[in-house]
Amino acid sequence: MAFSRLASVFLSLTLPTVLAIPSPAPTSRHEQTWGWSHNTTTPPTVTIKNGTLSGLHSTSYNQDFFLGIPFAQPPTGPLRFRVPQSINTSWTHPYSATQYSASCVGYGSDDWPYAALSEDCLYLNVVRPAGFSNASLPVAFWIHGGGLFEGSAVDERYNLSAVVARSVQEGHPVMAVSTNYRVSMWGFVTGEEVLRTGNANLGFRDQRLAMHWVRENIAAFGGDPSKVTIWGESAGALSVGMHLTAYGGRDDSLFRAAIMESGNPINYGSFNYSNSSFTTAAAALGCSNATSQLDCLRGIDFETLNAYINSSTTANNNTVWKPIIDHDFIQGPTSLQLAAGAFVHVPIIDGANSDEGTAFGIVPMDTRAQFNATLQTVDMPTKLTADQATQVLAAYPANITDGAVPTNLPASYVPGPEFGAASRSSDAYYGDVTMIAPRRATCQAWSAAGLAAYCYRFNTIPAGLPPTVGVTHFQEVAFVFDNTAGLGYSYVGVNPFEGMPQSYVELAHVMSGAWTRFVAEGTPGDWWPRYEVGAQNWVFDANVTGLGYAEDDTWRREGIELINSWAADVYGR
CATH class of the missing domain: 3.40.50.1820 (Alpha/Beta hydrolase fold, catalytic domain)
Incomplete structure (x- = not known):
């Protein structure tokens, strides 16, 4: 089921x-x-x-x-x-x-x-x-x-x-x-x-x-x-x-x-x-x-x-x-x-977060035919017509190379039966339709209005989550709250920083510092580029030198543009 x-x-x-x-x-x-x-x-x-x-x-x-x-x-x-x-x-x-x-x-x-x-x-x-x-x-x-x-x-x-x-x-x-x-x-x-x-x-x-x-x-x-x-x-x-x-x-x-x-x-x-x-x-x-x-x-x-x-x-x-x-x-x-x-x-x-779709995707997603049927029968956020489902399948192909989910696993990775062989592209769609496409549309709207927007992708897997789940929903919370002690996580898992490199703690300091500086001054820091249409996000990653980098906000462009074009008329939002 x-x-x-x-x-x-x-x-x-x-x-x-x-x-x-x-x-x-x-x-x-x-x-x-x-x-x-x-x-x-x-x-x-x-x-x-x-x-x-x-x-x-x-x-x-x-x-x-x-x-x-x-x-x-x-x-x-x-x-x-x-x-x-x-x-x-x-x-x-x-x-x-x-x-x-x-x-x-x-x-x-x-x-x-x-x-x-x-x-x-x-x-x-x-x-x-x-x-x-x-x-x-x-x-x-x-x-x-x-x-x-x-x-x-x-x-x-x-x-x-x-x-x-x-x-x-x-x-x-x-x-x-x-x-x-x-x-x-x-x-x-x-x-x-x-x-x-x-x-x-x-x-x-x-x-x-x-x-x-x-x-x-x-x-x-x-x-x-x-x-x-x-x-x-x-x-x-x-x-x-x-x-x-x-x-x-x-x-x-x-x-x-x-x-x-x-x-x-x-x-x-x-x-x-x-x-x-x-x-x-x-x-x-x-x-x-x-x-x-x-x-x-x-x-x-x-x-x-x-x-x-x-x-x-x-x-x-x-x-x-x-x-x-x-x-x-x-x-x-x-x-x-x-x-x-x-x-x-x-x-x-x-x-x-990079892999929002592993929280919101329907699994197991075993085949493309199942993906097609799910698009037409499940309200996420609404049921699609057969023609609309065909367009989604084209934008999120079986061999998706532009942002397969989980993002940090190689293109050769095929999910096992728990998640289903077709879930890498379906998870990409469900993450986009729930969180990532609206995020891009929001950042673009702010930029078009000449307003300051600082947009990001969180790309760090905390302790306790397997790479098959990836950087899923909620995982940035411990970092922005500087909760390196892991308060509250004993009820739901492990301390996100337990057994992880010191760079994880340093990233928590960076992110919580950027958030509070934004509250105090209206800017998170000069290192974080102000968003312009088409570019750029800041990527927070505890596993790279400097704990992050700027990237063009263009990945999965075809699918995200399709989703955003349907926001009001198809999805009712």
Whole structure:
């Protein structure tokens, strides 16, 4: 039976969400994660619009942490499946911002290793270097990935301390914010009533409200609200892209730059949807005859609704609960907005990994005939016609020599039965259609608009992954977070740096330094060429002299140009 390696590779590397709610993590894990050798007698405090926050100081990192700060009213009861509402309470005593909040419940398994999950999850975290409270520091605003159906700012692999520490060591200090947002049906419910009542794309709207909170409050922490860079990976990078194109590309002065890792303003899925998913849910939950099925669903108890969401066999592949065109936040195909220059005109970093397709490809792909049939029967991101499938097969031939996947294996390599003999070209297509072609279109759109874009290809296989998988999705994350300690990876595999050459650690320093310099100054460094149409990417590779090199962004040109020409009309994005 064919399946996507996303299930076996990518999902093992993203945080699973749970049905059962475990107890909070022990203190020792938090101390390991954050370096909490902290001064308990004089905790840092910050006064914001709602009152005073009391945080924690880490002597190990020389940083202050403010964790679990509410930025919205709990999206529960009558506020379930509604646009998030600004927090409307104040505190007469200091609010303890010393523990993570619950993570947003989504679709997934029961092995979540961190704190509890809940509908009441709209909280954010602030990490600042100590001694800069009056410095008006630039701000990195992190949005986690997880397919828009799982994930959390609590994930230890997104530890903000190491990357903030790197910024101080590099001489361009920044502070960082991470936020939760609603996922799966909770955050991306679809349906005609959802559209009619203005309640689509709620997870993106949660992120947007958190950005407004930052603009209103970050100065109290020593941050500069005019120097915010939004930053995400995978679904988090897609989220960044949606904010660049939100409301037709309207600039609300919420950020001055953006970083996208394996995600773009062009959806990796399709904006097209079917109302049947909503009506099926309503019927299953006893809401078919309600005057407002959405109001009825708001009244369903959490356990019942959560069990329904997690019983759906399709909820995890973004074909059911997902972003849709609502003619408000998403006003139309964002690929057309890029072509028209209708996006927020700020500098960007945008990139993808060499072998994205080994996470998203359908395997085993044994024959070209199977590839042809799969193109016409599987929504990735939509089913193709016979003629369209023929064009894809021509652009991604059996003997593909211009960028076969995995990239670092020789042309003579033939995948075994686990992946299928035809998977090198099919994986190239699926990686391109999900991540790489939209990345190229985004970089070209920025260049055409005369804007600074710094585009990259990550080409380093971390510890724990075989060469047959290659430089797949997510693998750059440990490097850009400077997470050389491998925090969080014990749950899903090995430390990406374990047993690897020192050049891997050096590359992590280079990448995290470039990312934080971009946050601080709007440029990652003079060594990284600004993107021009047709050239050039920067390739990050721990196995070459200098840890990287510039390359012309022209590989797999025929296939990528075909995909990008179909973005709106064929793929619905």
